[in-house]
Amino acid sequence: MNLIDEDFNPKKEVDKTKKITRMIIIAIVLVVILIIAIFSYMLYLEKLKLEVIVNGQQNIEITNSFVFENDGTIYVPVRKMASYFSYSSYSGEYTNKSEDSSKCYVECEGEVVNLTLNSNKIYKLSLQNMDNNYTYIYMDKPVKAINGELYVTTEGMQKIFNTTFDYNQETNTISIYTMPYLISLNSNMILNYGYTAISEQFENRKAIIQGMLVVTNDKYVGVINANDGTEILECKYDDITYQETTGDFIVSSNNKYGIIGTNKETKVDISYDNILLMDYDAGLYLVTKNGKYGVIDLEGNNVIYAENDQIGIDISNFSENDLKTGYILVDNLIPVQKNGKWGLFDKKGKQVVNFEYDSLGYIANNSREALNLLVIPDYDVVVACLNDRYTLLNKFGEQTFKAFVDDIYMTVSGGEKSYVMIANNKNYDVEDYLDRLGVKPTNKKDEEEEEETDTNTINIPSDEQQNQPEETQPEEVQESEEH
Numbered sequence: 001m002n003l004i005d006e007d008f009n010p011k012k013e014v015d016k017t018k019k020i021t022r023m024i025i026i027a028i029v030l031v032v033i034l035i036i037a038i039f040s041y042m043l044y045l046e047k048l049k050l051e052v053i054v055n056g057q058q059n060i061e062i063t064n065s066f067v068f069e070n071d072g073t074i075y076v077p078v079r080k081m082a083s084y085f086s087y088s089s090y091s092g093e094y095t096n097k098s099e100d101s102s103k104c105y106v107e108c109e110g111e112v113v114n115l116t117l118n119s120n121k122i123y124k125l126s127l128q129n130m131d132n133n134y135t136y137i138y139m140d141k142p143v144k145a146i147n148g149e150l151y152v153t154t155e156g157m158q159k160i161f162n163t164t165f166d167y168n169q170e171t172n173t174i175s176i177y178t179m180p181y182l183i184s185l186n187s188n189m190i191l192n193y194g195y196t197a198i199s200e201q202f203e204n205r206k207a208i209i210q211g212m213l214v215v216t217n218d219k220y221v222g223v224i225n226a227n228d229g230t231e232i233l234e235c236k237y238d239d240i241t242y243q244e245t246t247g248d249f250i251v252s253s254n255n256k257y258g259i260i261g262t263n264k265e266t267k268v269d270i271s272y273d274n275i276l277l278m279d280y281d282a283g284l285y286l287v288t289k290n291g292k293y294g295v296i297d298l299e300g301n302n303v304i305y306a307e308n309d310q311i312g313i314d315i316s317n318f319s320e321n322d323l324k325t326g327y328i329l330v331d332n333l334i335p336v337q338k339n340g341k342w343g344l345f346d347k348k349g350k351q352v353v354n355f356e357y358d359s360l361g362y363i364a365n366n367s368r369e370a371l372n373l374l375v376i377p378d379y380d381v382v383v384a385c386l387n388d389r390y391t392l393l394n395k396f397g398e399q400t401f402k403a404f405v406d407d408i409y410m411t412v413s414g415g416e417k418s419y420v421m422i423a424n425n426k427n428y429d430v431e432d433y434l435d436r437l438g439v440k441p442t443n444k445k446d447e448e449e450e451e452e453t454d455t456n457t458i459n460i461p462s463d464e465q466q467n468q469p470e471e472t473q474p475e476e477v478q479e480s481e482e483h
Contacts, residue, residue, distance in 0.1 A: 110202030303349035352397030
């Protein structure tokens with residue numbers, strides 16, 4: 001009798017066991033690989049997660065504010081960033097309050113910054129030197145709107161809020177440092193280099209963004225490298241003012257001023273009573289010497305000799321005109337006063353209007369309706385006064401009409417500005433009148449020529465006609481066609 005089942009095969013059973021064992025091992029290996037893959041992917045996702053460090057501390061709130069464009073440009077929302085950096089922010093413009101969401105301004109203790117949708121030009125007003133004149137600086141790209149909010153690039157953010165910015169793509173980490181934090185970080189360090197303090201001037205503190213410090217040793221002022229303390233400008237000047245726009249320094253010694261670059265090059269000799277940047281694009285500085293005013297270029301060459309009583313208009317008298325500067329009007333004209341009379345130069349230093357006008361601008365007297373007026377910006381014209389009568393000069397210094405009128409002023413109704421002139425006891429809408437003369441608004445100069453002016457238009461008498469006896473002076477007289 002055979003006690004062993006004929007179907008039983010020990011070899012087959014061993015092979016089956018080995019096969020199951022291999023499958024289990026393979027399954028275990030696959031599970032382990034899957035776990036490792038999942039873990040690695042989670043690490044990868046964690047690595048991809050943006051981390052934002054502000055002044056050395058992680059800031060989770062700010063992280064979701066960054067918008068990454070396909071070309072690698074990073075945008076940030078202006079007003080949200082203002083709150084993160086302890087700035088106040090508002091819609092509209094600083095000197096022209098409104099709810100215009102296409103414009104906004106931010107404000108800190110040292111300056112106000114205005115920006116406008118689709119423009120890469122930002123205007124800054126110093127609150128420590130309230131002369132009402134703005135400086136300006138350019139961003140790499142214009143302001144854009146995203147979901148109804150104004151955004152700027154991170155390069156723009158640095159210029160608006162005076163911060164540094166660094167993005168490490170490998171670690172996906174953004175590091176931001178604000179000017180106050182960097183100043184506090186370096187306050188004690190400068191003691192090791194033999195200096196007593198960092199300049200308190202807001203303009204000078206901006207130099208830290210470029211890795212420089214304006215420092216004092218109780219008696220004199222100099223500039224050092226913030227990283228290693230090496231001297232950029234020796235500590236031997238009475239005063240130094242950092243120029244954010246040009247990167248240079250206006251220095252003074254023995255009550256005289258000049259300009260020195262960061263490479264120690266003297267750009268303008270220290271020989272003037274005062275120096276002020278008038279316009280960066282034109283490369284012009286306002287200078288005074290022996291009590292007289294002139295204009296020089298960035299190389300120190302004379303553009304307008306320092307022999308005038310005043311250069312520039314006090315624009316605080318024309319707050320409703322929304323002017324950014326009184327040194328260059330309608331983007332070309334420099335107002336200059338000499339011997340009690342005003343003339344105009346262009347930005348190249350050519351005198352385009354003789355010293356013949358009593359004043360520039362209209363100052364309202366008793367009328368509640370009338371507002372002071374210096375320029376009509378849409379038409380690039382300036383109000384000029386002679387013998388208590390007024391005319392308009394274009395950006396080339398030419399009269400837009402050969403006449404003087406009794407008044408030219410501004411009115412505001414419902415937030416809308418209008419410009420009125422009075423001649424022969426009649427009111428004229430200035431913009432309508434300029435249109436009729438064929439003077440195009442600035443924003444229409446590139447459009448096709450308009451149809452010929454209606455020959456039945458009303459006209460203001462010329463000077464010659466206005467001087468006729470009243471009984472023979474026509475009520476409306478055709479002006480000269482040369483404008």
